[in-house]
Amino acid sequence: MSKNTLALCRQAPYGNALAREGLEAILAAAAMDQAPAVLFLGDGVFQLAGQKPEAIAEKNLRRNIQALPMFDVETLHVCKSSLLQRGIMPEALQVPGADIELVEDCGSFIRKFDHVLSF
Amino acid sequence: MTLHIVSKSPYSSSALTDCASSCAEGDAIVLIEDAVYGAVETYPEITERAPVYCLQSDAEARGIVIGKNVEGIDETRWVTLCTEHNPIVSWFK
């Protein structure tokens, strides 16, 4: 059942706690062998872009995201139009060990899941 | 088919527009709390792909007159919609 869960990540990395909370939920579930699928949408796509949060004394969220393949989350789904809207080239997103899969029709993608956790 | 629940004003959050663009044919959208500011006649049509509902009590509380593209519902109907759809997605920020 929980195999079929989607984590929907919609927040930029440092403006509020949701991006980190979402990632921690994903890691916790994955550590229990219940890894959800992950979709980055809206400002959530900024989580995958380059970051240097030492400047504001925060931990680097993208580094943590790079751990996802170690937790057996090997595909990261990304809303294509959210990227284009924000002027981010899909090629610019690279997470070693993970496949970035662009989603054109988020509606059809989301309805394949039994549970959706919003962050 | 997905039930999308939106709770933020479309003027302060991207929740409603994000939701509308992530909506598939046959989904449904429920506007609650401050999202009801998107239920008025003058607000542009949210989507053609899915019916849009609005929690009557939240609209009334805010003095909102629900436009003709949106259907006002009570809590019981909202619960029914929840049982008829899967998954349920919260657009709460």
Add this chain to the structure above:
Amino acid sequence: MNTEKNLHIAGREIPIDKEGFLRELSDWTPEVASALAQSEGIELTDAHWEVLQLLQAFYREFELSPAMRPLVKYITLHLGPDKGRSIYLMQLFPPSPAKVASKIAGLPKPTNCL
């Protein structure tokens, strides 16, 4: 008021929390590791050090302490499938390898570790 504990190593006072994790990650030295291991009843051998170094590499790469599954995967990746097994890690760092090894390696407690 002050309930903090300290490790005493070569004349230095090193603060640890109530579970024995270092308060300041920068306090870590191999001597500190040996002392932390001793408090877990573990005598460090080359096999232990190899895992500890990988844990620290994991932390540098991802800025988090691994839970058991990712630790096993990471070790498989770097040391091969013979060592990338939970039973192997269990023998080295009983009873809870991810937690115990993180502690000895001077990392924060794994956040997703029960």
